[in-house]
């Protein structure tokens with residue numbers, strides 16, 4: 001009660017300009033206004049905050065969608081401090097190590113919802129109310145599926161060879177069904193590579209050039225140009 005009275009008094013003084021709230025403090029790291037992201041492709045989760053990432057399971061169809069949306073949300077809201085591709089440059093902790101389980105989720109949500117303030121200076125903005133929980137779990141899924149440092153190194157050369165083979169098929173105007181005998185073993189090989197790429201969070205499958213390429217070659221919708229592009233983009237980002 002007492003507290004509320006003081007809060008009200010403070011607010012009225014602040015709005016009348018008798019006390020000025022140091023707004024620039026809130027943006028100690030520059031203009032870190034949270035950027036809303038379009039999460040409409042993902043199913044609604046309701047009002048109540050969940051305790052665990054609902055899109056963690058790679059066998060669900062939401063997994064890849066969550067990663068795609070999370071990548072964009074992360075790049076717009078988190079990368080400036082936590083690093084591109086979630087590789088920290090030292091400004092803020094490396095988030096790839098947060099365990100992909102309910103304990104890691106608890107800590108993740110605590111920071112995501114409340115941000116972080118030290119000695120009155122804002123080090124990380126609060127995102128909870130502005131971006132909401134669908135964005136939270138999409139970003140979470142993106143973060144926990146980053147490959148660990150160097151996890152793709154042993155496979156980079158082979159994946160480039162496969163990429164060149166696929167590119168050859170595309171350039172020669174081959175249709176996937178004409179060359180299934182040549183393509184199927186390559187898909188199987190990339191699938192095996194995709195499953196062996198480690199994450200620091202211990203999430204079961206990393207989102208990598210290999211997993212993305214395989215997703216464009218699954219039986220019902222084979223898209224050779226997209227698979228080739230996924231390899232090119234993913235492998236150049238890994239350098």
Ligand code: HEC
Pocket residue numbers: 029032074077078079080081082091092093094095098107108109111112116123124125127139
């Ligand atoms: C303005 C810089 C900044 C931005 C932007 C930012 N963070 Fe942070 N974040 C920090 C700092 C600094 C810490 C360290 C605070 C501490 O000591 O716990 C931190 C800590 C965290 C932690 C706890 C990590 C750990 O190992 O303890 C999580 C999780 C986190 N941030 C998630 C995010 C997410 C998700 C976003 C984007 C939606 C984001 N942060 C945006 C600066 C930032």
